[in-house]
Amino acid sequence: MITPAVRTLATELTGDDLPAYVYDLAALRAHARAVRDALPPGLELYYAAKANPAPAVLQALAPHVTGYEVASGGEVEHVRTTVPGAPLAFGGPGKTEGELRRALTLGVERFHVESEQELRLLAWVAQDAGIPAVDVLLRVNLPVAGDELGGAALAMGGRPSPFGLDPEAVERCLPLLSADSGSPLRLRGIHAHLASGLDAPAQVAVAAAIADWAAKLSGRHGLGLTEVNVGGGMGVDYAHPDRRFDWAAYGQGMADLALRHPGLTLRIEPGRALTVHCGWYVTEVLDIKHSGGEAFAVVRGGTHHLRTPATKQHDQPFQVLPMDTGNTGNTGNTGNTGNTGDPGDTWTRPWARPAVRAEPVTLVGQLCTPKDVLASRIPVEELRVGDRVAFAMAGAYAWNISHHDFLMHPRPGFHYLEE
Ligand SMILES: Cc1ncc(COP(=O)(O)O)c(C=O)c1O
Incomplete structure (x- = not known):
């Protein structure tokens, strides 16, 4: 339903002032606050800037989010300048040497590494720039079966994809990150973004599959991983604009998941469901x-x-x-x-x-x-x-x-x- 403020402006503008994008920042703030309140306190909420990087939107979200997920050198620069001091997680395929160098210079807090080549490049650039420690998450393309999604006829991840590493490739990368490798990269955890448009129970099931897999990987190799970013993709319904993603149910499910993994910081990075x-x-x-x-x-x-x-x-x-x-x-x-x-x-x-x-x-x-x-x-x-x-x-x-x-x-x- 259109908000009163938007309706008033929409009818007051002249024909020549149209078309116009009208954003209700008060409604955005109220929604973001409600989302944050529905989530367990320890869960970190990042906003995927690609959904809408307008400065007013980024700034309106700032009090309610832990940080921002960025997916290009342009987004790194833009978000760093627009919300200085907010933690950034730099993901996305095909990061260039120049982008990585600049992101390191700007002190980007987390790098989501998409491939072995990118892992080697990031380590090499960091060494060259004399940066002693860089925190990374490996992005995994994890197969999640229908039975893990509560029997839903859905299967996520695991298909051929340019995004992230296959589970075996994650294991192959571990020696490049070991303490005795001399790499400046520190493996903090696992990142995955396996689907978009899922409802709350399916999102919780996918998050659980990712966190369980990450915990097992960590235990198997003694990695001491402390972070799991389960991505975004919270579903919205364009056929029913007044229906919203069930953040309360999602928050409850994520609270239960957090109890199962007390040593892991859970992080999410929705875009669409926050600002649409x-x-x-x-x-x-x-x-x-x-x-x-x-x-x-x-x-x-x-x-x-x-x-x-x-x-x-x-x-x-x-x-x-x-x-x-x-x-x-x-x-x-x-x-x-x-x-x-x-x-x-x-x-x-x-x-x-x-x-x-x-x-x-x-x-x-x-x-x-x-x-x-x-x-x-x-x-x-x-x-x-x-x-x-x-x-x-x-x-x-x-x-x-x-x-x-x-x-x-x-x-x-x-x-x-x-x-
Ligand atoms: C890695 C990653 N994280 C988060 C998002 C945000 O997804 P959504 O806007 O559906 O929540 C995307 C979207 O493409 C993505 O690729």
Whole structure:
């Protein structure tokens, strides 16, 4: 449900101020606080900056998170500057020598190592830079079977993947990290991020499988591992924007897991489930037409700003904000001949206001591609040219994953609401 602050701004902006991303930072803070409160006190909550690295978002989260997961040299620089002093965990495949060197210079707290080559490179760069101790977690691509997931018909990890090390490869890396190897790298623990979109019981089951495996590895080799990062991927439901990941159940499950592994610090790094609900992409309907018997609404903007529905192949949830068109900034016409007959409708164009009523409509953007679809065949009570549409769940993997420059349309506005 759209928050009152976002709704007010969404209807006050002029048509030319749209599209706009509107973030409710007060709602984000309240959500992050609730997430933190649901988790056991000893569990470390990192935010995966890739979900939404906007400075206002990173800073709003700062009081509620232990640190940030970053996945490129760019994210290292950006997050370090935006939230100085916050611990960083640097993950992601294909880290370059330059990125590693810079991350070491900036004192990045944890490195998630993705391969043997990367392990050797990091040790070599650290030695070259004269850095005596670097804390690393090895990322493992661990097979987790369906029966470990409570019998769910799911199996995670273990498939061929460019991410992380196979379990046998983790074992092969251990000599490179041993105390007598002379390596500046200190193996602190294990990292895994095996799936995204899991509900709370499945997430707990995956976390348990990772922690159990890490504890056995540690015991077998006398490693004394103290950390397990079980990744992110907490599920959100784009078909039901008011449903949220069950953080209370997850927190309870993780508390039980922590009791089983008293020597291990558990860490998670969600992105989407922390920020997706705090952002809306607000736009207006420019055109409405029928083609082949189906209704289409063309909105200002499109998937070059909000790529999420195209990448995830879903309908982006939205709410129609009906507009008295006198407010849209699109006036300038005289005459009132086209009024649709609604008492509050001050449509001033000299032709009828295009509208669809009580039928499914497909919302598309302004791009010249049939892929520019934000939501398909969604029944609406009424949608008229000039009405506003607020796309929900646009606070994660939205603007920052979009192909902004395609077709050179103007960029959206950005509004960060504090209250
Ligand atoms: C290693 C790693 N950690 C955390 C995340 C965050 O995942 P999500 O936003 O689904 O929680 C990702 C996402 O790709 C990831 O690759």
